[in-house]
Amino acid sequence: MESADIIFNERNITFLLLFLLKGKASDPGLAFSFSFLHGIIPDMNRRTQIQSFLGIALLLIASACGAGDSYNANVVGISDGDTIKVLHKGKQVKIRLYGIDTPERRQAFGKKAKQFTSQKVFRKTVQIIPMDTDRYGRTVALVQLPDESVTLNEAIVRNGFAWVYRKYCTADFCPNWLEYERKARSVGRGLWKDPDPIPPWEYRRR
Numbered sequence: 646m647e648s649a650d651i652i653f654n655e656r657n658i659t660f661l662l663l664f665l666l667k668g669k670a671s672d673p674g675l676a677f678s679f680s681f682l683h684g685i686i687p688d689m690n691r692r693t694q695i696q697s698f699l700g701i702a703l704l705l706i707a708s709a710c711g712a713g714d715s716y717n718a719n720v721v722g723i724s725d726g727d728t729i730k731v732l733h734k735g736k737q738v739k740i741r742l743y744g745i746d747t748p749e750r751r752q753a754f755g756k757k758a759k760q761f762t763s764q765k766v767f768r769k770t771v772q773i774i775p776m777d778t779d780r781y782g783r784t785v786a787l788v789q790l791p792d793e794s795v796t797l798n799e800a801i802v803r804n805g806f807a808w809v810y811r812k813y814c815t816a817d818f819c820p821n822w823l824e825y826e827r828k829a830r831s832v833g834r835g836l837w838k839d840p841d842p843i844p845p846w847e848y849r850r851r
Contacts, residue, residue: 726758805835
């Protein structure tokens with residue numbers, strides 16, 4: 646039964662990918678996602694294949710149905726751990742990472758979170774997948790890392806430099822991020838070395 650379920654899910658997710666890509670072949674973001682997926686799937690085990698299909702499908706759904714089409718852009722600035730600046734169509738665009746909240750600059754690990762984000766994306770080309778626009782007019786987005794199968798958002802959580810922003814992280818993959826946060830906390834990774842870290846949304850209210 647488990648094997649049959651995997652085949653069924655894989656087939657349906659493949660149809661979903663093809664449906665979303667139909668008529669969007671000129672979109673560089675979607676083309677990147679599909680070509681990357683096609684290249685790495687054969688080398689994965691069955692469970693990881695399904696997880697990857699689901700992850701990329703969610704990114705494509707966000708691109709097709711979110712605040713706007715995905716696009717590739719060069720990262721030209723790092724404001725803090727969860728906010729970057731990219732150059733798009735000749736203009737700087739501020740991107741707030743979807744679903745996560747890193748420590749504020751004056752908090753413990755605020756600088757380290759910024760350094761981690763900088764190491765991952767500064768002066769690199771990334772895929773911006775808009776999810777929303779916040780009250781400050783910033784694009785709230787998933788940021789796909791170059792040559793990696795995860796987003797910057799997820800990588801920051803996995804490495805212990807952010808909380809999942811429970812108030813705003815409502816996508817289907819957010820429960821997975823909460824599990825990554827729990828694992829980072831359990832091994833004392835990143836900010837979780839602090840025995841009693843203060844969530845940034847609480848710090849900002851002080």
